[in-house]
Amino acid sequence: MPSVTEFRLDAELAGFVTGGVTVIAASRDAGNCPNLVRARGCRVSPDGRRVTVFLDGPQSTSLLADWRANGRVAVVFTRPSTHRSVQLKGRDAAIEPLAEGDHAIVARYRDLLAEELATIGYGHGFTAALLAADHDALVALSFTPEAAFSQTPGPGAGAPLTR
Amino acid sequence: MSPTLDAIRECLEGAVPAVIATCAPDGTPNVAYLSQVEYVDSVHVALSFQFFNKTRENILANPQARLLLTHPATAQMYRMSLEYLRTETAGPLFERMKAKLAGIASHTGMSGVFRLLGADIYRLLTIEQLSAQPLPAPAPRLSLLSALRVAVEKLNACSDLASLLEQTLDCLATEFDIPQALLLMADVGRERLYTVASRGYENSGVGAEIGYGEGVIGVAARERTPIRIGHMTAEYSYGRAIREAAARGGLAERLESEIPLPGLPESRSQLAVPILARGHLLGVLYVESPQDLRFSYDDEDALVVLAAQLGLHMCALQEAAETPEPAPDSDPARAPAQGRRATVRYYAENSSVFLDGDYLIKGVAGSILWTLLQDYVNGGRASFTNRELRVDPRIRLPDLSDNLEARLILLERRLVERDACVRIEKTGRGRFRLAVSRPLELISTGAD
Numbered sequence: 001m002p003s004v005t006e007f008r009l010d011a012e013l014a015g016f017v018t019g020g021v022t023v024i025a026a027s028r029d030a031g032n033c034p035n036l037v038r039a040r041g042c043r044v045s046p047d048g049r050r051v052t053v054f055l056d057g058p059q060s061t062s063l064l065a066d067w068r069a070n071g072r073v074a075v076v077f078t079r080p081s082t083h084r085s086v087q088l089k090g091r092d093a094a095i096e097p098l099a100e101g102d103h104a105i106v107a108r109y110r111d112l113l114a115e116e117l118a119t120i121g122y123g124h125g126f127t128a129a130l131l132a133a134d135h136d137a138l139v140a141l142s143f144t145p146e147a148a149f150s151q152t153p154g155p156g157a158g159a160p161l162t163r
Numbered sequence: 164m165s166p167t168l169d170a171i172r173e174c175l176e177g178a179v180p181a182v183i184a185t186c187a188p189d190g191t192p193n194v195a196y197l198s199q200v201e202y203v204d205s206v207h208v209a210l211s212f213q214f215f216n217k218t219r220e221n222i223l224a225n226p227q228a229r230l231l232l233t234h235p236a237t238a239q240m241y242r243m244s245l246e247y248l249r250t251e252t253a254g255p256l257f258e259r260m261k262a263k264l265a266g267i268a269s270h271t272g273m274s275g276v277f278r279l280l281g282a283d284i285y286r287l288l289t290i291e292q293l294s295a296q297p298l299p300a301p302a303p304r305l306s307l308l309s310a311l312r313v314a315v316e317k318l319n320a321c322s323d324l325a326s327l328l329e330q331t332l333d334c335l336a337t338e339f340d341i342p343q344a345l346l347l348m349a350d351v352g353r354e355r356l357y358t359v360a361s362r363g364y365e366n367s368g369v370g371a372e373i374g375y376g377e378g379v380i381g382v383a384a385r386e387r388t389p390i391r392i393g394h395m396t397a398e399y400s401y402g403r404a405i406r407e408a409a410a411r412g413g414l415a416e417r418l419e420s421e422i423p424l425p426g427l428p429e430s431r432s433q434l435a436v437p438i439l440a441r442g443h444l445l446g447v448l449y450v451e452s453p454q455d456l457r458f459s460y461d462d463e464d465a466l467v468v469l470a471a472q473l474g475l476h477m478c479a480l481q482e483a484a485e486t487p488e489p490a491p492d493s494d495p496a497r498a499p500a501q502g503r504r505a506t507v508r509y510y511a512e513n514s515s516v517f518l519d520g521d522y523l524i525k526g527v528a529g530s531i532l533w534t535l536l537q538d539y540v541n542g543g544r545a546s547f548t549n550r551e552l553r554v555d556p557r558i559r560l561p562d563l564s565d566n567l568e569a570r571l572i573l574l575e576r577r578l579v580e581r582d583a584c585v586r587i588e589k590t591g592r593g594r595f596r597l598a599v600s601r602p603l604e605l606i607s608t609g610a611d
Contacts, residue, residue, distance in 0.1 A: 024231065026184040026194040033227045034184035034192050037293075038240065058294040059240075074192040076182070089191060125298060129238035132296035149217075151195055153277070158216045 007088070007145040007161075009048040016086065017051070017077045018042050018109075020116030025053055025141065026074045027066035027093075035063050039075070040131050040138065041109030043102070051075070051088060052096070052142040054106050056133035064139065067093040073143050076151055081119050085151035086161065090143030098140050106138060165290045168205050171232065171241055172460040175200045175208070176393065177267060178235035183210065185221035185228050193217045198267055198277060200230065201260050202460060203284065208245065209256055211264055212281040222247040228285065237297035245285035255388035257282045262382060266392035307465040310338035315472050323592065324480045324568045325575075331448070331473055332362035339465070341450045343427060347373070347380060348446040348569040350526065356384055356447055357526070359573050364425030369576045370524060371424040380449050383435035387444055389463050391434045393456040421522045432457035436466045440474030445566065448473065477566065484568040487548040487593030504602045505584050509533045511609035518583055527565070528574045530558050533607075536585070539597050540605055549593045571595065 009017065017023075023039035037060045039053040053075055057064070067073060073093035078085040114127035148161040175181070181197045195218045199211035212219060222228055226247035233240050251257050261279040268277035314334035321327040328346050335341040343363035347356035354375040358368045375385040383390040432452040438445045448470045450458070508517040515525035516532050524532060534557045538544040549567055552558055560567065575587040584601035 024182050024194050026192040028184075028186040028190060028192045031227075032186040032188070032190055032225055033244075034186040034194075034229050036182060036184035036194055036229055036231050036242070038231065056294075070190065072190055072192055074184075074194045076194045076196070078196060085196065087194065089193075126238050129296060129298045130233065130240075153196070153198070157195075157214060 006049055007148050009044055009051070009145065009148075011048075013086065013148070013161075014044040014048055016079070016084070017088075018044060018105075019079070020112035021077045021079045022113065023053055024076050024078075025055065025063070026076075027063040028070070028072055029062075029066050030069065035066060037063055038130070039141075040133055041106045042075075042077070043105050049144060050142055051090075051145055052102075052140050054098070054102065054109075055139050055141055057137040057139045059133075060139065064095055064141075067095060067141060071143070073141070075143075078151070080116060083153055085153070085157075087149045087151045088143075088145040089147050089149075090145050093141055093143040096140045096142050098138060102140060103135065103138070106133075166241065166292055168202065168208070168243075168287055168290065171234070171290070172202050173236070174232035174234050174241060175202055176235060176456060176459065178456060179233035181233075182231040183218055183228055184231075185218050186225055187217075187221050188224045193221055197230070199260060199264055200232070201256070201263070201282065203256065206287045207248075207284055208243075208287060209251075209260060209282040209284050211260055211277075211279055212250060212283045213264075213277055213279060222283070234297065234300075237300050239295050239297035240293040242291040242293060244288040244291075246288060248284045248286055250281040250283050252281045255386040256284075258382050258386045259388055259390055262379060262390045262392055266394040305338075305340060307339070307461050310334075311465050311468055313338050314469055318469075318472055318476055321476065321480070323589075324477065324484065324566075325572050325589075327473070327476050327480060328360040328572070331469070332360055334469075335450060336362060339462075341452070343451050345380075345425065345449040346446060347384075347449065348566055348573075349384060349444045351444070351565065353526070354385075356380060357528075357573060358422075358424065359446075359569050359576075361425055366423070366425050367576070367580060368422060368425035369580060370528075370573055371422040373424060379433045379435045380447050383437050383449075384444060384447050387437045387439060389434065389436045389467055391432075391458055391463050393432055393458070395429065395431045395455075427451055427453055429453050431455045434458040434463060434466060436463070436470045438470045438474045438477070440471075440478045445474050445477050446569075477569075481566055481568055484593045485549050485553055487550055488591040490546070490594065491590060500584075500599050500602045502584075502601045504604055506604050506606060507533075507536055507585075509605070509607045511607065518581065518585075521581065523581055523583065524574060524577050527558065527560060528570045528577070531570060532574055532585075533605075534558055535587075535597050536603060536605055539599060540603055545598070546590065546594065546596045549595075 025039050026036040028034045039055055041054045043052045071091050071093045074089045076087045110131050114124045117127050150159050151157050181200045183197050184194045186192050201209040203209050228245045230243040260282050264279050317330050321330050332344050335344045346360040348359050355372050358371045361367050373381050375381050379390045430451045435447050435449045513525050514529035516523045516529045578586050586598040587595050588598050589595045
């Protein structure tokens, strides 16, 4: 078992993961069967040690059960226009109620991603449909990143990021 | 009810990239974007394997995977559970994916980075439609089934190969809204394709050739599988393939390059469908468009069916053409050849024919023309049948299945396009006559 380490996001990386990037979160069940869902934005704690992603509850039912059972999580953040891609992994994923201001983060995220996707030809309506979720159905998933990997396409994909 | 894979194939086109989740044996999940998901059949997909990355490592140890797919127009998302089965590194599926990946790489600025190492085949276990508020689906641009029905009826009514070829191109333009198309026939012995008809280009390109394996068209012929690319890529451009072949080769290749294959300067979508019948490759139907992602899986299905119909008709009409109709009662009187004498030069090396120093044709069509002209000049003959050409030892048809009628159509069109003083005129099924408007001098170079 590797020693539990923390990966602290610096300001640049925190800016990247909370910007106009696509966010996909993955879980796995007791039989190591993986699952994944599109997230509705992200926030990073001021010290860069805790990452929270927002999910549509109805789309995430089985993933939420996985996280409750084992806490193992992987989240990939990708900027479509540049393909820059970073994956964070953790083992302490926990489902939390939304904090004050989180709905504003989700709304701002939708605008940022709409702007980003507009640069590659997708209308705002498409992004709105992609990220549509009922206000009350949003859940927050928080975890402590233990490792981060560059996933930008190419032979260097998968290389760990240094802190 | 969960949707079938066939019903959501648009999600595999890559307009919105698919995402894959896998899990390591130690229970660490991994999530990554995929370059390409290829439809194999209603219960299998193939994913592109390009790098030895975490996804690859995981699926070899734990074959369970899940994909997140997004509909490019409605934003509806689907989750697909998959089980990894095996990897293919050659063959039709691999070549289809390799060609498509070249287009994707070029479109995303990843040329030189993306290279297909294998086609990872997965069994589809489940498809889950996620709760969503999707956009309304756009109306289809046309009904492919009704276009196909009209086209099939029109092909059924054709009584000779020339009208079959024209009708096919007409239908592509009018019924399928595909104005740019080429029809190429296979020269099986030489593993080359020659253009016999085209539509929508400045130059017809009739007679232009391409080798098996070169560009989208050549790969479709060699692998006998449709090749479909949704973005512009230099790697599969047949123009480039031909230029390279010409740079490498000798006289034969230089002659081929004298008739350039027509093509759109900025071709963004390409689809080449092999024309197969009774287990033989007869040719290739090729369409292209200046739009990205113009041809869908459904377009491919429709053109595969159209090409199958075309192939069966080609076979039937070929057989008919070699059973000539009785000769007409009397040949119409022909005007005597007059004016300046034309020089016809024949090079036995590659059966090429030059008229007054200009390249006209080569190969089988070249030796057919030379044979006809010899009989015309030396024996005063002007009427011929396909059947006698088939058995003429001077022509050396490469294969019994070779489409002689297609060679004659090619020859007839080249003569018209070059405004030659020699023409081929059909006088009935399986018969034709040579019409010569100037006196001819025949010069043969090399062993005949």
